[in-house]
Amino acid sequence: MKVVxxxxxxxxxxxxxxIKKDNSGVELINVKMSMxxxxxxxxxxxxxxREKGCVKExxxxxxxxxxxxxxxxTALALGADRAIFVESHDFLEPLDVxxxxxxxxxxxxxxxxxxxxxxxxxxNNQTGQMLSALLGWGQATFVSSVNIENGEVIVSREIDxxxxxxxxxxxxxxxxxxxxxxxRYVSLPNIMKARKKNIERKTLADLGVFVSSRYKVLKVEEPxxxxxxxxxxxxxxxxxxxxxxxxxFWETK
Amino acid sequence: MAVLLLAAESDTQGHDTxxxxxxxxxxxxxxxxxxxxxxxxxxxxxxxxxxxxRKVLCAEAPYLKYHLAEPLAALLFSLSGSYDVFIASxxxxxKNVMPRLAGLLGVSQFSDIISVLSPDxxxxxxxxxxxxxxxxxxxxxxxxxxxxxxxxxxxxGNNRQRATIEKIFVPEDPCLSRLISQxxxxxxxxxxxxxxxxxxxxxxxEKAFKELLEPLAERFGAAIGAxxxxxxxxxxxxxxxxxxxxxxVSPELYIAIGISGSVQHLSxxxxxxxxxxxxxxxxxPIFRVADYGLVGDLFQVLPELMKVL
Numbered sequence: 401m402k403v404v405x406x407x408x409x410x411x412x413x414x415x416x417x418x419i420k421k422d423n424s425g426v427e428l429i430n431v432k433m434s435m436x437x438x439x440x441x442x443x444x445x446x447x448x449x450r451e452k453g454c455v456k457e458x459x460x461x462x463x464x465x466x467x468x469x470x471x472x473x474t475a476l477a478l479g480a481d482r483a484i485f486v487e488s489h490d491f492l493e494p495l496d497v498x499x500x501x502x503x504x505x506x507x508x509x510x511x512x513x514x515x516x517x518x519x520x521x522x523x524n525n526q527t528g529q530m531l532s533a534l535l536g537w538g539q540a541t542f543v544s545s546v547n548i549e550n551g552e553v554i555v556s557r558e559i560d561x562x563x564x565x566x567x568x569x570x571x572x573x574x575x576x577x578x579x580x581x582x583x584r585y586v587s588l589p590n591i592m593k594a595r596k597k598n599i600e601r602k603t604l605a606d607l608g609v610f611v612s613s614r615y616k617v618l619k620v621e622e623p624x625x626x627x628x629x630x631x632x633x634x635x636x637x638x639x640x641x642x643x644x645x646x647x648x649f650w651e652t653k
Numbered sequence: 654m655a656v657l658l659l660a661a662e663s664d665t666q667g668h669d670t671x672x673x674x675x676x677x678x679x680x681x682x683x684x685x686x687x688x689x690x691x692x693x694x695x696x697x698x699x700x701x702x703x704x705x706x707r708k709v710l711c712a713e714a715p716y717l718k719y720h721l722a723e724p725l726a727a728l729l730f731s732l733s734g735s736y737d738v739f740i741a742s743x744x745x746x747x748k749n750v751m752p753r754l755a756g757l758l759g760v761s762q763f764s765d766i767i768s769v770l771s772p773d774x775x776x777x778x779x780x781x782x783x784x785x786x787x788x789x790x791x792x793x794x795x796x797x798x799x800x801x802x803x804x805x806x807x808x809x810g811n812n813r814q815r816a817t818i819e820k821i822f823v824p825e826d827p828c829l830s831r832l833i834s835q836x837x838x839x840x841x842x843x844x845x846x847x848x849x850x851x852x853x854x855x856x857x858x859e860k861a862f863k864e865l866l867e868p869l870a871e872r873f874g875a876a877i878g879a880x881x882x883x884x885x886x887x888x889x890x891x892x893x894x895x896x897x898x899x900x901x902v903s904p905e906l907y908i909a910i911g912i913s914g915s916v917q918h919l920s921x922x923x924x925x926x927x928x929x930x931x932x933x934x935x936x937x938p939i940f941r942v943a944d945y946g947l948v949g950d951l952f953q954v955l956p957e958l959m960k961v962l
Contacts, residue, residue, distance in 0.1 A: 524764045616788065626944075
């Protein structure tokens with residue numbers, strides 16, 4: 401089975417982001433970037449499936465400016481066999497990203513796509529679902545375990561009320577939840593080996609994708625600062641405040 | 654504008670749907686609600702009582718019971734001729750289904766909006782709650798999920814006219830996926846709970862966590878959360894972790910007990926309507942975001958709290 405894994409280059413999750421003075425976006429110059437944590441988990445799962453013998457080849461895919469090649473290099477060091485870099489200097493909406501993935505998957509003739517459930521920058525949680533709609537494939541989102549059996553992928557999904565286990569017919573799109581696995585660290589020998597692996601460059605035009613703006617970001621701003629709170633002196637004062645001024649009721653048993 | 658609101662069957666009391674309805678009514682006047690499942694009569698009659706609803710559409714089929722993405726998105730798509738806007742709660746069903754619908758329609762989707770500025774303009778939070786984005790949709794058809802905790806329930810005290818209930822045609826199951834089993838977690842769900850009681854390292858042991866935090870959560874009808882420190886120390890499983898790398902919650906009431914308030918934890922709960930902090934250290938950063946702070950030892954405060962409630 402051939403798997404395509406999507407990896408996005410995002411602001412590192414430890415960085416406290418700053419907003420540009422003109423409120424047009426988030427400051428990205430001289431900010432530490434790294435692989436989206438959910439994508440790391442997705443990639444790790446692909447590598448584990450290969451170690452189990454379910455997967456033959458892992459192709460890492462990333463879209464963006466030339467720096468995303470660094471992220472692809474990391475993916476190669478973590479176990480991807482080869483990489484595809486789709487160069488784009490435009491802002492791509494999730495549907496555009498899904499369209500790019502669709503074209504690559506068709507030309508690669510892949511059987512499965514593994515993505516993170518969301519990117520920690522835009523927090524959309526859309527690309528995998530959109531992609532499976534575009535491909536007409538089944539989807540297994542927010543997964544916390546993956547098994548491949550008899551042409552189906554059996555997954556546990558993290559849903560609000562608990563755990564749901566479903567079987568999705570292959571080919572399929574899988575999106576990883578954080579609890580799916582613990583990604584391995586990159587080792588030095590693997591970094592050296594990754595240098596020899598191939599990163600193929602494509603452009604949006606090569607794939608026949610045209611970026612269409614379907615929405616505009618008008619403004620970004622800091623969240624509202626919370627009003628300063630008060631210290632209460634006792635438990636009973638706290639409870640009285642919650643019932644009255646904060647207007648919170650709970651069913652007493 | 655005609656709006657179709659997808660109600661989650663798990664929202665049996667309609668609390669969540671009422672909040673999504675507020676967002677839906679801000680986008681368009683004519684709001685219909687879609688309920689789907691294998692038997693939705695009771696839920697449909699409950700929702701028909703809500704003010705501000707034009708019609709309740711019932712889609713019944715055995716394969717709709719567990720809200721799998723493929724049949725549900727196909728059902729919504731089959732109704733797309735009659736609606737301009739599709740809206741759902743940003744719960745696990747909404748997040749699973751709505752982007753698939755957007756993909757089928759070839760339009761963008763707006764995730765987890767926190768306010769409606771106009772029928773085309775919304776606010777949403779990104780970067781773990783550190784950035785608020787104002788977006789304008791240029792689409793003819795819109796697909797939206799709503800962070801329901803950011804909206805008040807719709808139409809309390811309005812004149813109520815019972816909405817009509819209509820059974821609708823259900824497209825065939827695309828048969829791309831099937832349910833094997835579903836296990837519902839005991840207790841309240843963290844992401845959608847209206848009250849969350851969270852514990853941190855200060856509990857000191859798994860036993861204290863169980864003996865002090867669990868009864869309190871039960872008394873409040875609350876979900877249990879935890880800081881990363883408490884999870885790493887093994888007091889509770891990692892699916893309870895609130896924070897940037899865990900779950901992002903925004904309940905009506907968030908009670909942080911023995912949690913200092915690291916940036917990573919705060920970004921997971923800062924959107925809660927009311928925050929209460931109970932901590933021994935009056936200098937703890939959690940008190941900077943708390944609406945009500947109580948300085949005290951949790952081992953004394955919690956038993957006292959149990960008595961007063």
